[in-house]
Amino acid sequence: MTIIIVTMASQRRFEIIYPPIIKQQLKAIATKHYSLIRETLEIQLQFEPDIETRNRKPLKRPMVFGAKWEIRFGPDNCFRIFYRVDYDNQQVVILAIGEKKGNHLFIGGEEVEI
Numbered sequence: 001m002t003i004i005i006v007t008m009a010s011q012r013r014f015e016i017i018y019p020p021i022i023k024q025q026l027k028a029i030a031t032k033h034y035s036l037i038r039e040t041l042e043i044q045l046q047f048e049p050d051i052e053t054r055n056r057k058p059l060k061r062p063m064v065f066g067a068k069w070e071i072r073f074g075p076d077n078c079f080r081i082f083y084r085v086d087y088d089n090q091q092v093v094i095l096a097i098g099e100k101k102g103n104h105l106f107i108g109g110e111e112v113e114i
Contacts, residue, residue: 012090014045014047014049015089017091017093019095025097033074044056057069057071059082068085069085071083080097080098096112
């Protein structure tokens with residue numbers, strides 16, 4: 001009888017960093033969405049934050065605060081999170097949290113050009 005043991009390499013876990021500006025930006029979003037935002041970021045970005053999915057995409061050109069990635073989620077995909085991946089420190093740095101209303105993106109209550 002032959003026994004085959006298969007081991008899988010553990011995924012590298014990324015720490016999610018929220019700079020102080022994020023607290024200001026969240027004030028423009030209804031508090032009822034805070035847990036959705038936190039949970040989604042933890043699920044989506046702790047492992048493989050640089051893998052493109054249907055709602056997570058690399059930006060064609062660095063955008064808000066030098067972000068290189070965007071993730072969309074929430075009711076009608078209204079939330080936009082802009083971030084960059086710091087591979088050296090195994091971190092995902094959240095650079096901006098916004099809310100899309102129609103064709104307009106608001107970060108911290110102020111409209112930002114898309």
